């Protein structure tokens with residue numbers, strides 16, 4: 001099963017959809033235009049059922065195979081949302097909305113899954129049912145979680161799910177995957193330090209919140225270096241420090257800090273949540289101040305099931321011959337994890353070549369990756385549900 005010939009024929013059409021999505025980027029759950037176009041195209045392909053408004057603005061398209069002796073249902077997922085970034089690609093189909101752009105290639109993911117849907121609806125060369133899942137709000141809104149909470153997986157009896165993301169730095173036509181944790185859990189925290197403000201020339205009359213905050217920032221890094229097994233991955237980053245003073249001669253009353261925690265192991269994640277509070281409160285106490293921690297869990301770890309990962313890698317291998325089956329996990333996060341927490345499945349990287357990194361204003365999805373991505377989506381359905 002090399003790249004399916006049909007996708008070479010469909011390439012101009014799929015590319016035109018991709019460029020149209022690129023010109024009209026939409027954010028988070030506000031993907032109405034994109035979702036409407038996806039739904040209209042899927043109806044045109046002759047999908048058996050197309051339902052809009054799942055998880056607010058998600059679209060589900062169902063394609064039944066030539067036969068259905070085993071009753072298996074395979075979910076194929078793409079994300080549709082763009083980012084609040086001012087585009088600097090210079091391409092003729094650049095964003096028509098200043099300050100919004102498809103800087104993560106979700107336009108490419110959506111177009112590739114549409115291509116696979118068109119092919120699968122034409123050929124139906126499988127035994128079972130394919131559910132194409134087009135989700136909103138991957139970039140921070142948790143659209144994947146919303147679709148799961150809306151009952152999508154049970155409503156369509158989905159047994160397993162497969163997702164894909166393009167990746168700059170991997171050659172076009174190559175794939176990369178690994179069993180187990182593939183992307184990190186991303187949590188957020190906020191720290192508030194309260195002391196006693198006052199004249200900067202009289203520090204002995206104050207409890208200096210900036211000095212306390214500096215100690216907290218340093219002490220937090222000992223959780224990574226001294227408390228957690230060095231073989232386990234952990235990132236803690238303090239990203240903002242804000243005081244209530246704007247003067248160079250006033251010791252502020254309070255300091256607020258915000259940051260993120262990235263983990264690949266739920267045990268480490270639980271430990272960090274507890275330990276972070278101890279370090280923050282204890283460090284402040286030692287220096288005579290008070291500090292509180294607010295910890296917000298975000299996207300969970302994206303975990304590839306072993307058997308499904310083997311299938312995903314084998315389908316990719318048959319298409320391209322170039323598959324890294326033990327790619328290092330990334331500390332970025334992905335809300336496909338909410339679907340993988342409920343059903344076995346796998347998430348794979350598709351090479352985007354030597355381009356700017358995703359989320360950069362000069363990033364662009366590489367259209368020559370389309371036949372590989374569409375072939376993988378369609379190939380997963382055919383490989384998991386061979387025609388009877």
Ligand code: NI
Nearest residue numbers: 104106138165
């Ligand atoms: Ni993305």
